[in-house]
Every structure is written in C-alpha cells, then in structure tokens.
Amino acid sequence: MANKLMVEAIRTGTVIDHIPSGQGIKILKQLHLIEGKQKITVGFNLPSKNFSFKDLIKVENRLFSEHEAYQLALFAPSATINVIEDYKVIDKFKMVIPDAIEGIFSCPNSNCISLTEPVKSYFSVKQTNNAIFLKCKYCEKSFNKEIVAGV
Structure with missing residues (x-):
C-alpha cells in the first residue's frame, strides 16, 4: 500500500x-x-x-x-x-522558548501598573519541568502561561 x-x-x-x-x-x-x-x-x-x-x-x-x-x-x-x-x-x-516576552500579553494582575500606565507589558519566561511560567516585570507576580494567554 x-x-x-x-x-x-x-x-x-x-x-x-x-x-x-x-x-x-x-x-x-x-x-x-x-x-x-x-x-x-x-x-x-x-x-x-x-x-x-x-x-x-x-x-x-x-x-x-x-x-x-x-x-x-x-x-x-x-x-x-x-x-x-x-x-x-x-x-x-x-521553536525556542524565549527568555522574555514584551508587548504581547497583558498582565492578569488587575492591580499591575502595566494596565494603567503607558508601558509595554514585559514578562520573563521560566520553564519548570513541563510547566511554563511568566513573571511580570512590574508587579513581579508569576503566572502559568495559560492564565497570561487567556486560554
């Protein structure tokens, strides 16, 4: 066949x-x-x-x-x-997981200054085992990629 x-x-x-x-x-x-x-x-x-x-x-x-x-x-x-x-x-x-992502996603923290000030969002990216976390430069909170991406 x-x-x-x-x-x-x-x-x-x-x-x-x-x-x-x-x-x-x-x-x-x-x-x-x-x-x-x-x-x-x-x-x-x-x-x-x-x-x-x-x-x-x-x-x-x-x-x-x-x-x-x-x-x-x-x-x-x-x-x-x-x-x-x-x-x-x-x-x-x-594909290569980047060290940082700028201006793509909004921070999910409603108190983050990046939501009210004229700055681009910025996340450092960390991979732990099979999970990927993004840490906001401004509020310094870490989030699972699904939370940040809204998926």
Whole structure:
C-alpha cells in the first residue's frame, strides 16, 4: 500500500508541525488564525514518530512574525516551523522558548501598573519541568502561561 498524504500540501506559506496533541486548537485561538482570510488546513491527533500523536497547522500565503513564533513556542516548544515555497520546504526551524516576552500579553494582575500606565507589558519566561511560567516585570507576580494567554 502506497503512502498517502493525510493533509493536503500547500504551495506557499507556513506549516507548524510536531505540535503536541491538543495544543493545535490553542494555537489557532492564540494567534487568531481562524479570524483571517487565509486558507488553513488543520490536523488533530495525527500519527507521529516522536509522540504517539501530534497536531499540525498549515497556513497558506502567510509567514509568522517573531512575536507569533514566541507565542507558538509557549504552547508547542517541540514544534517545527516549515516555510514553504512552490510546494518545497525552503526553511525549517525549531521553536525556542524565549527568555522574555514584551508587548504581547497583558498582565492578569488587575492591580499591575502595566494596565494603567503607558508601558509595554514585559514578562520573563521560566520553564519548570513541563510547566511554563511568566513573571511580570512590574508587579513581579508569576503566572502559568495559560492564565497570561487567556486560554
């Protein structure tokens, strides 16, 4: 039996592969991918060599910004981003959890000065075992990534 593609190839765009199973939907929401007009192909619980299952997201005609890659790394640190042109992978890189994230998320602490003053939010990122925590520069409180990201 010949190998068969489970998810259609794209001509140009970005493929986010090796997303831990169950995280694909969080990434779609966090990066507001569903709200756009791009063609998106999503695979959930696909077979994987490295994990028992993985999620996969293909977005046509779109490259991800550095800010989006940082957000992606928080939810899928083992993911790989493939840049596609003419149906071929022209660049491939693994996610790296950043040391800090600036101006992406608001602090969940309602008493934090970053919510009332004209400053960009700033979180230092710490990974403990399999959990990722973000510590606000201004109020110095630490939060689980899901709390900060509102997922």
